[in-house]
Each structure stands twice: as structure tokens, then as C-alpha cells.
Amino acid sequence: xxxxxxxxxxxxxxxxxxxxxxxxxxxxxxxxxxxxxxxxxxxxxxxxxxxxxxxxxxxxxxxxxxxxxxxxxxxxxxxxxxxxxxxxxxxxxxxxxxxxxxxxxxxxxxxxxxxxxxxxxxxxxxxxxxxxxxxxxxxxxxxxxxxxxxxxxxxxxxxxxxxxxxxxxxxxxxxxxxxxxxxxxxxxxxxxxxxxxxxxxxxxxxxxxxxxxxxxxxxxxxxxxxxxxxxxxxxxxxxxxxxxxxxxx
Numbered sequence: 007x008x009x010x011x012x013x014x015x016x017x018x019x020x021x022x023x024x025x026x027x028x029x030x031x032x033x034x035x036x037x038x039x040x041x042x043x044x045x046x047x048x049x050x051x052x053x054x055x056x057x058x059x060x061x062x063x064x065x066x067x068x069x070x071x072x073x074x075x076x077x078x079x080x081x082x083x084x085x086x087x088x089x090x091x092x093x094x095x096x097x098x099x100x101x102x103x104x105x106x107x108x109x110x111x112x113x114x115x116x117x118x119x120x121x122x123x124x125x126x127x128x129x130x131x132x133x134x135x136x137x138x139x140x141x142x143x144x145x146x147x148x149x150x151x152x153x154x155x156x157x158x159x160x161x162x163x164x165x166x167x168x169x170x171x172x173x174x175x176x177x178x179x180x181x182x183x184x185x186x187x188x189x190x191x192x193x194x195x196x197x198x199x200x201x202x203x204x205x206x207x208x209x210x211x212x213x214x215x216x217x218x219x220x221x222x223x224x225x226x227x228x229x230x231x232x233x234x235x236x237x238x239x240x241x242x243x244x245x246x247x248x249x250x251x252x253x254x255x
Contacts, residue, residue, distance in 0.1 A: 015040060016112065016169065017123035018162055019081050019088075021047040021137065024129050030061030031159035033072075037065035039166035045123075046074045047081050078125065078137045083190035086120035087112065087230070090141035091161060092133050093154055099224050101143040105168035108145045113172065120186045124165055129158050139220050140189065142227050187236040195236050195243075196223055202247045 018036055023029050023046060033044055046053055053074050059066065066072065075081040082088045089108050090100075103111060112122050125141060127133035138144065147164055149156060156164075187195075200219055209215040231239070 019045045022128040026055035026057035028158040030058035032162040033062045033065040035163040039170035086186035087122040088141045090138045
């Protein structure tokens, strides 16, 4: 696989993985099916991990270097589209896809090919609501409701197979639209918006700020704004906050 293909395929992100063996097994199956970028968020036993190397069976040598992050926000900052892989349907306004539908969403996007990722939770607890809120959509598997325990590496395997079975990344859309804003750009816009809403006394009572901002964040993410649209909206926020214009007193 070319270096270009390695960097345009989806990123796999494992949040707080507890066992090095699961990391290694996940890397092995990623390499089997053409996914070559693995990111870790605060692995319990640190990194690098000897047990993961053993289970990877040489996969790490074929992949891009594993990157380690302290939190989810940092891990997805450069991505334009992120899917939360979760067995639970959350009480959020998020699109819900099967693995195949999510891959199709990536490959038929009307915007320029986005850098995308799939976020997996820890073995024992999965993803929390704050992590899901960072994502554009949720991916669930049609698992037997009477026995839904799925190993982390197995969960990665299902997704990796879905990617491979729908063809390589040559099928990615190459439209002329502006690139979708990254998560870091979205976070900057939302931070500015939250600050000005707080200054205007919008959050009433104040203790509801967290939930209200979560709803606003979900709404903004569903819109999938481009880089230019984010810049424009930030300009709108600034103009309203500064009170510029002939109709302002």
C-alpha cells in the first residue's frame, strides 16, 4: 500500500485501552484489512507495550507510527469526520450507522476527502457521553442482544473488514467543495461561541451550561461546516459581540 493510501484510510483510535494484547491484536487485524494509522488515548499500561508487540505479529512495522494522546479532544483534533463506535444508542441527536453505512458515508462525501476516524472505548466501560458528543455519528453493530460481549480487537476487525470489503480508498470522493473543518477548528469556534453566550447571560440557570452547550455542539457537528464556513461564523460571533455596525448604539 502506498504512503498516500496509508494516510487517507480511516484512523483507528482506542480510548484508554486496558490490555496491551488487545492493542496488538487490533493492530494486526488493521494491517490485514488495509488500515494503517492507530492512535491511543491514555493506555493503562503505557506505551510502548511488549505484550502488544507480541500479539501484533509484525504489524507495527507495516503501519504508521502509533501516536499517543492524553485525551479524546487532542486525538481527534486534526480529523474532519469521526464516528463513535458504541453498543449503546445515546440520548443525543446523532446519526446512527452500521459499519458498512459509515464507510459508504466516508466514500461518498461531497466534500474533499476528509481525514476520518473511528473512536473505540475502553474494554470495560466503552465511551462516555462527552466522547460521543465530539463525534459526527455513532456506529453500532447488529450483535446478538442475548450475548453482546465483543472483544476490542474483534470490534476493530468488524470495522476494518467493512472498509476493505467496499474497495480501497481510490473510491473516495474528490469534489471541488471546500474541505470540512477539523475538530480543532470546530472546537475553537464552539469555545468562542460559548464565551460570548456566557458573557451575554444566555445560560440560565448557569448550571445548565454544560447540557446546553452539548446540544449546540451536536447541532453544529451535524452541519459539517467547511473551513471557510467556520471562519465566517466566527466573524459573525465577533461582530455581534463587539456591537459593530450602524444600527448599534
